[in-house]
Amino acid sequence: MTMPKNIALIGYMGVGKTTVGRALSHELHYGFYDTDAIIAQTAGKTIENIFKEDGEPAFRKMETQTLKDILDASHPKGCVIACGGGLPLSEENQKLLKDNCFTVELICADDVLADRLEKDENNVRPLLADAPTHEELLKKIGVMKLKRKAYYDAASDIKTETDVLSLEDVIDSISIFAEMWQDRQERIAQS
Ligand SMILES: Nc1ncnc2c1ncn2[C@@H]1O[C@H](COP(=O)(O)OP(=O)(O)OP(=O)(O)O)[C@@H](O)[C@H]1O
Numbered sequence: 001m002t003m004p005k006n007i008a009l010i011g012y013m014g015v016g017k018t019t020v021g022r023a024l025s026h027e028l029h030y031g032f033y034d035t036d037a038i039i040a041q042t043a044g045k046t047i048e049n050i051f052k053e054d055g056e057p058a059f060r061k062m063e064t065q066t067l068k069d070i071l072d073a074s075h076p077k078g079c080v081i082a083c084g085g086g087l088p089l090s091e092e093n094q095k096l097l098k099d100n101c102f103t104v105e106l107i108c109a110d111d112v113l114a115d116r117l118e119k120d121e122n123n124v125r126p127l128l129a130d131a132p133t134h135e136e137l138l139k140k141i142g143v144m145k146l147k148r149k150a151y152y153d154a155a156s157d158i159k160t161e162t163d164v165l166s167l168e169d170v171i172d173s174i175s176i177f178a179e180m181w182q183d184r185q186e187r188i189a190q191s
């Protein structure tokens, strides 16, 4: 059995896309690409400042271009892509994921997400800036997750929980399902 060439991780802010993505790429000896990190590096400023100075639509354009660039580069080793939280909301990005990746939605309970996001003070998430208290953050998470559910559902091939499973178990679970998915893709292609 072989692994998919590209594994994309999607999901709400703080679910663990960057953390899981880096660990999974080490485990599989794949390249690791984090769309948020690439955008910030290319623009020479933080995501917070891109939102402030250029606006969200400009950020979303950079996000699509970054995903295309990663996929076009056709990395010989294969790659794990940690996607920005809002990346699967665009139809164009959804198609890029469907056509090129085994896509995993990482999921996590709202209260665990709120705790993680509050602790991660160095990474300012512009879409959560208007929720300064714990209660406001919890409410914001609930509303945004509900609005995004259909998009995450449509874009993902499987879902994995990052609150009940340890990081090691998340990696194992993704690896097992990735092999099964790839095996099925190959059987479909041969039939
Ligand atoms: N089982 C787990 N899997 C992944 N992350 C975990 C797990 N348990 C705890 N964490 C913690 O959850 C946090 C996840 O943050 P991370 O930056 O990886 O999320 P993200 O999905 O990339 O967020 P963003 O959308 O803002 O980029 C980290 O602090 C990580 O250590």
Ligand SMILES: O=C(O)C1=C[C@@H](O)[C@@H](O)[C@H](O)C1
Pocket: 012, 013, 036, 047, 083, 084, 085, 086, 087, 124, 125, 126, 127
């Ligand atoms: O969920 C979102 O829309 C976002 C998530 C982050 O990863 C960043 O891409 C940015 O803060 C927007």
Ligand SMILES: [Mg+2]
Pocket: 017, 018, 019, 034, 036, 082
């Ligand atoms: Mg991240």
